[in-house]
Amino acid sequence: xxxxxxxxxxxxxxxxxxxxxxxxxxxxxxxxxxxxxxxxxxxxxxxxxxxxxxxxxxxxxxxxxxxxxxxxxxxxxxxxxxxxxxxxxxxxxxxxxxxxxxxxxxxxxxxxxxxxxxxxxxxxxxxxxx
Numbered sequence: 325x326x327x328x329x330x331x332x333x334x335x336x337x338x339x340x341x342x343x344x345x346x347x348x349x350x351x352x353x354x355x356x357x358x359x360x361x362x363x364x365x366x367x368x369x370x371x372x373x374x375x376x377x378x379x380x381x382x383x384x385x386x387x388x389x390x391x392x393x394x395x396x397x398x399x400x401x402x403x404x405x406x407x408x409x410x411x412x413x414x415x416x417x418x419x420x421x422x423x424x425x426x427x428x429x430x431x432x433x434x435x436x437x438x439x440x441x442x443x444x445x446x447x448x449x450x451x452x453x454x
Contacts, residue, residue, distance in 0.1 A: 327352035327404065330361055332421050342428045352389060352404035358413065362422045372416045373409060382408055 326349035333341050344351065359366040377384045387406040392399060414426040
């Protein structure tokens with residue numbers, strides 16, 4: 325499965341940066357990769373993903389992919405989660421890195437929307453219908 329992953333890099337000179345490691349595909353990450361990204365326990369990721377699906381925020385069939393393969397004659401399955409899951413997790417988990425990623429995605433969204441969105445000091449989005 326061709327997939328890209330996200331990494332948060334600390335650079336003493338330039339500060340914190342978000343890097344998408346391209347591999348020719350969309351962003352799909354395992355629970356352990358997401359846990360490392362957000363600097364939390366994998367159990368925290370599992371519990372929050374379960375809650376997101378149970379609440380109906382995301383549909384599991386739309387945002388989860390299984391990759392089946394054989395290793396040493398044993399069939400194995402790796403479960404990958406889409407970027408949508410990672411973003412939803414960042415709004416549920418209150419780690420420093422989740423906040424960094426959340427703010428990065430919000431900034432990118434606002435920049436992509438151009439003049440149609442203003443971001444005010446109280447951290448509220450104001451949508452302009454003009």
